[in-house]
Amino acid sequence: xxxxxxxxxxxxxxxxxxxxxxxxxxxxxxxxxxxxxxxxxxxxxxxxxxxxxxxxxxxxxxxxxxxxxxxxxxxxxxxxxxxxxxxxxxxxxxxxxxxxxxxxxxxxxxxxxxxxxxxxxxxxxxxxxxxxxxxxxxxxxxxxxxxxxxxxxxxxxxxxxxxxxxxxxxxxxxxxxxxxxxxxxxxxxxxxxxxxxxxxxxxxxxxxxxxxxxxxxxxxxxxxxxxxxxxxxxxxxxxxxxxxxxxxxxxxxxxxxxxxxx
Numbered sequence: 001x002x003x004x005x006x007x008x009x010x011x012x013x014x015x016x017x018x019x020x021x022x023x024x025x026x027x028x029x030x031x032x033x034x035x036x037x038x039x040x041x042x043x044x045x046x047x048x049x050x051x052x053x054x055x056x057x058x059x060x061x062x063x064x065x066x067x068x069x070x071x072x073x074x075x076x077x078x079x080x081x082x083x084x085x086x087x088x089x090x091x092x093x094x095x096x097x098x099x100x101x102x103x104x105x106x107x108x109x110x111x112x113x114x115x116x117x118x119x120x121x122x123x124x125x126x127x128x129x130x131x132x133x134x135x136x137x138x139x140x141x142x143x144x145x146x147x148x149x150x151x152x153x154x155x156x157x158x159x160x161x162x163x164x165x166x167x168x169x170x171x172x173x174x175x176x177x178x179x180x181x182x183x184x185x186x187x188x189x190x191x192x193x194x195x196x197x198x199x200x201x202x203x204x205x206x207x208x209x210x211x212x213x214x215x216x217x218x219x220x221x222x223x224x225x226x227x228x229x230x231x232x233x234x235x236x237x238x239x240x241x242x243x244x245x246x247x248x249x250x251x252x253x254x255x256x257x258x259x260x261x262x
Contacts, residue, residue, distance in 0.1 A: 044108035051098040052112055066118040068092025069239060072106055073125035075099035076166070079222055086232045090242055094119065102130040103143040110150035121239060122151060123198075125163040127181060131174050137181035144185050148192060159194050161238060163231075164201040167211040170220035175211075198238045200231055 069090045071077050077097025080086075084093040096113045098105075103126040106113065114122055124147065130140045148160055164182045167175055178201070186197040204227070206212050213220065215227035223231070 044105045048098060048101065048105065048109065052109070055096060055113070064094045064117055065092035067120045067242070068094060068117075069121040069123060070094040070096060070114055070117055070119035071123045071125070072096040072113050073103075073163075074101045074129055075222060077125050080228055080231075081225070086228075087236060087239070090239075092119075097125075100129060101126060102133065102135075103127045103140055103147065104130060104135075107143050107147035107150060110147055111154060114151060115154040118155065119158060120242065121159040121161065122155075123161045123163060123235065123239070127165040127185075128168065128171065128174070128178065131165070131177050131181065132171060137177055137184055140181045141184040141188060145188060148195060157194070159196070159240060160192075161196045161198050161235075162189060163198045163235065166223075167201055167204050168221050169211045169213050169216055172211060196238060198235055200234050203230055203234060 069087060069092070071080070071083060071094065074097060077095060078099050080095065080097065083095050084090075087093050094117055096117075103124075106124060106126050124144075127140045127144070130143065131137070135143075144162060151158060151160060162185055164186075165178045167178060171178075182197075182199075182201055186199075189195050189197045204212055204215055215223055215230060217224050
């Protein structure tokens with residue numbers, strides 16, 4: 001039939017004698033070396049070299065006092081205006097947000113971003129970028145558990161709070177994934193000591209269960225002043241006062257989930 005390949009041509013040819021060649025082995029070696037280089041280049045420390053250097057400079061110029069509260073996470077944290085003024089009861093409020101970061105990045109950089117400051121409380125917000133990049137809710141949960149384990153090994157007496165992933169209008173297509181991720185993390189936190197889940201998700205939905213656009217900037221992803229004002233009211237009510245936290249008591253419980261799970 002026209003267009004069909006006639007394998008009789010190959011069958012008529014005598015088999016070629018195989019000859020050893022070093023080319024395939026050289027190619028494989030190059031591929032392995034390139035993959036190794038690529039993996040190294042994608043480590044959190046390499047990806048965020050500029051941001052980490054900026055944090056180090058800021059620490060040298062004005063070393064933050066220990067025993068305070070440290071906020072870490074993505075651009076939602078980085079862009080928080082007047083963060084220290086919003087939590088005046090704390091002697092030290094450190095902002096370690098870096099735009100575009102993921103919860104996976106935070107777990108890989110737990111020491112550089114958090115541990116070296118020896119905070120009394122840690123508030124982490126991240127996860128929506130992970131989902132936007134294609135991570136599953138289970139993978140985001142695993143990143144949080146790695147983050148919590150890394151901090152717990154270094155700061156066993158610190159309180160850790162995870163702020164629920166917010167419902168952004170520009171990422172409304174991810175809303176169900178956000179709900180599932182929040183539920184998974186909240187359920188896991190219930191089993192972890194000195195760790196709490198802070199639900200801002202519910203307050204950021206309208207009566208129809210959709211993201212409230214009035215809480216966001218024109219990009220429909222980052223929050224405006226109204227959004228941060230809502231966050232401050234919710235989060236401030238969940239952080240133990242410094243003196244109480246230092247004594248290991250207060251409104252924090254060993255397994256705490258604020259508000260209803262979304």
